[in-house]
Amino acid sequence: MRPNEAATFTEIARRAQIVGCAIETIAELGYHQASVRKIAERVGVAMSVVQYHFGNKDELVAAIVAELYRSVLEVMLPMVESEETARGQLSAHIRAHMKCIATYRSQQIALMEIGSNYRSSTGQRLHESSVDLEPAQLADLAKLELETIFTRGVETGEFRALSPTFMATAVRGAIGAALLRSMGDPDFDVVAYGEDLVEAFDLATEHSQRGRR
Numbered sequence: 001m002r003p004n005e006a007a008t009f010t011e012i013a014r015r016a017q018i019v020g021c022a023i024e025t026i027a028e029l030g031y032h033q034a035s036v037r038k039i040a041e042r043v044g045v046a047m048s049v050v051q052y053h054f055g056n057k058d059e060l061v062a063a064i065v066a067e068l069y070r071s072v073l074e075v076m077l078p079m080v081e082s083e084e085t086a087r088g089q090l091s092a093h094i095r096a097h098m099k100c101i102a103t104y105r106s107q108q109i110a111l112m113e114i115g116s117n118y119r120s121s122t123g124q125r126l127h128e129s130s131v132d133l134e135p136a137q138l139a140d141l142a143k144l145e146l147e148t149i150f151t152r153g154v155e156t157g158e159f160r161a162l163s164p165t166f167m168a169t170a171v172r173g174a175i176g177a178a179l180l181r182s183m184g185d186p187d188f189d190v191v192a193y194g195e196d197l198v199e200a201f202d203l204a205t206e207h208s209q210r211g212r213r
Contacts, residue, residue, distance in 0.1 A: 015053050018043055019067050022060060027106035031117040036060070058120050058129070065126065066133055068111045073140050075100050080144055086153030087205070090171075091198045093144060097175050098194030101182060108179055146171050150205075159205040171201060 007015070021042040026034040036057060040047045054060035076096035083089045101108050118126045133141070142148065146168035153159035174197055182188045 011053065014049070015063065018045075018050055018053055018060070019063050022064050023068070023110045024106055026064070026113050027109040031113040056121065061114060061118060061120075061126075062129065064110065065114060068107050068114075069133060069137065069141060071104055071107055072100060072111075073137060073144075075103070076144055077140050086149050086156060086158045087202065089149045090146075090153070090201060090205070093146065093149060094171065094175070094197050094201065095194050098178065098190045098197075101175075101179050101190045105179075105182060109183060112176065112179060153205065160207045162205065167201075167205070170204075171197075174200075 018039065022034065022039045025039050025042050029038065036050050037047050039060075040050045043050070050060070054063060076093065079092045079096040079099075080089050083092045115126050118129075120129050147164045150159065150162065150164035150167050154162060154164065178188075178190050178193050178197075181193075182190055
């Protein structure tokens with residue numbers, strides 16, 4: 001689409017269709033195999049149509065990631081914000097992420113694929129690239145950051161003295177493991193796994209006196 005040109009309803013719908021098909025293609029084939037041509041084939045249009053709406057693959061990836069983050073916020077933010085304590089927010093974060101995996105597995109796989117394999121035309125990784133999110137959405141994503149939750153828990157005394165960075169890495173690794181397991185085993189119960197994860201990290205953040213009861 002030409003710069004500064006207002007999108008029509010039809011163009012907005014077409015862009016949304018392309019993004020949706022791109023997510024499914026990446027989840028099914030992997031990021032490297034999900035070429036613009038294959039995405040266009042899934043949409044049922046010529047490559048030129050995709051290129052009209054998204055000038056290059058970087059622009060398409062930015063739109064995909066923005067949509068993936070929006071879907072994450074829709075599920076996770078209400079659950080995390082409903083909790084008043086850091087401990088409650090940590091449990092809600094884990095449960096909400098399990099819900100995302102159980103309900104929107106393709107989206108979660110696509111986000112993992114892009115996060116692991118994407119390089120922009122200038123060599124940037126996903127976290128170094130710009131994603132088209134509104135300031136309010138960026139602020140909402142910040143509320144879900146595990147480092148923020150762990151830091152708050154340490155500062156309020158809810159959690160023992162711990163490294164927010166290390167613990168956040170551990171939680172992300174455990175959540176990622178659930179997604180990988182579910183990819184190979186459709187019957188894997190991510191919700192039950194999430195409950196065990198909640199208990200494990202509840203114990204891992206306890207003060208030593210409480211843990212010896």
